Amino acid sequence: MTRRIPIDQVTSTPTARSWDTNLTGTWPGCKHAVTAMRASGRGGAIVNVASISGVVGMRYSSPCDASQGGIRSLTKVVALKTARDGIRCNTICPGLIQSDIHTPVQAANPEAYKVLLDGVPMGRLGEPDDIAHAALYLVSPEARYVTGAEIVVDGGYCAE
Numbered sequence: 001m002t003r004r005i006p007i008d009q010v011t012s013t014p015t016a017r018s019w020d021t022n023l024t025g026t027w028p029g030c031k032h033a034v035t036a037m038r039a040s041g042r043g044g045a046i047v048n049v050a051s052i053s054g055v056v057g058m059r060y061s062s063p064c065d066a067s068q069g070g071i072r073s074l075t076k077v078v079a080l081k082t083a084r085d086g087i088r089c090n091t092i093c094p095g096l097i098q099s100d101i102h103t104p105v106q107a108a109n110p111e112a113y114k115v116l117l118d119g120v121p122m123g124r125l126g127e128p129d130d131i132a133h134a135a136l137y138l139v140s141p142e143a144r145y146v147t148g149a150e151i152v153v154d155g156g157y158c159a160e
Contacts, residue, residue, distance in 0.1 A: 015063035022050075022067035023074065030078045034087060043086025045139040048075045049131070052095045052154050068093075072150060079148030088147040090138045095154025098125040121156030 026048055037044035054068025071091060078089040096102075096116065102125065106113040117123055134151045137143055152158050 010063060018063035019067045019070075022064065023070040026071050026074060030074065030089065034078065034082055034085075037082075037087050038085055043088070045143070046075075046078065046087065046089040047135050047138045048089070048091045050075075050091050050093045050150075052093050052152060052158055055093050055150070055152060056158050075150075076148045083147055088138075088143070090143075090146060090148065091150045092131060092134045092138070093150055093152045093154070093158075094126065094131050095152070095157045096120060096125045097131060097153075098127055119157065120154070121159065124155065126153060126155055 030046055030048070033044070033046050037046075048071050050068040050071040051064075053062070053065040054070075054072050058065055072093070075089050075091040078087075082089065102113070102116075105116070117125070130153050134153050138146065138151065
């Protein structure tokens with residue numbers, strides 16, 4: 001993940017890296033999944049993962065944010081182009097999720113960590129299982145009429 005930097009300080013290097021990882025990496029996954037699902041004749045479900053940084057504007061722009069928005073758009077295009085084949089394509093947009101990336105922040109600057117948590121209406125980070133449960137729903141038969149959708153899993157962050 002690239003760090004958040006002002007738009008006028010972005011260079012082509014982090015832009016290329018972010019886009020290659022996020023958007024360009026998602027494209028072949030969708031392409032090959034669609035090919036296999038069409039060949040099977042049974043349809044299927046694709047779940048892409050973006051971020052809330054592609055849903056709402058962030059104080060500091062980043063190529064990462066733009067590529068996350070691209071994943072959202074790609075998902076909708078795939079959903080529209082494959083719906084008649086019984087293929088569903090949706091996106092999960094996680095907010096702040098507990099991971100090793102937060103441990104050094106919490107240890108180095110507990111006050112900054114508190115500010116981070118204060119920005120989440122639920123007052124805590126999400127757990128990886130929160131994302132897994134959203135994915136399980138999207139690939140389950142219960143989501144058989146859901147395509148081109150986004151599930152935001154962010155403890156209410158985007159609701160403000």
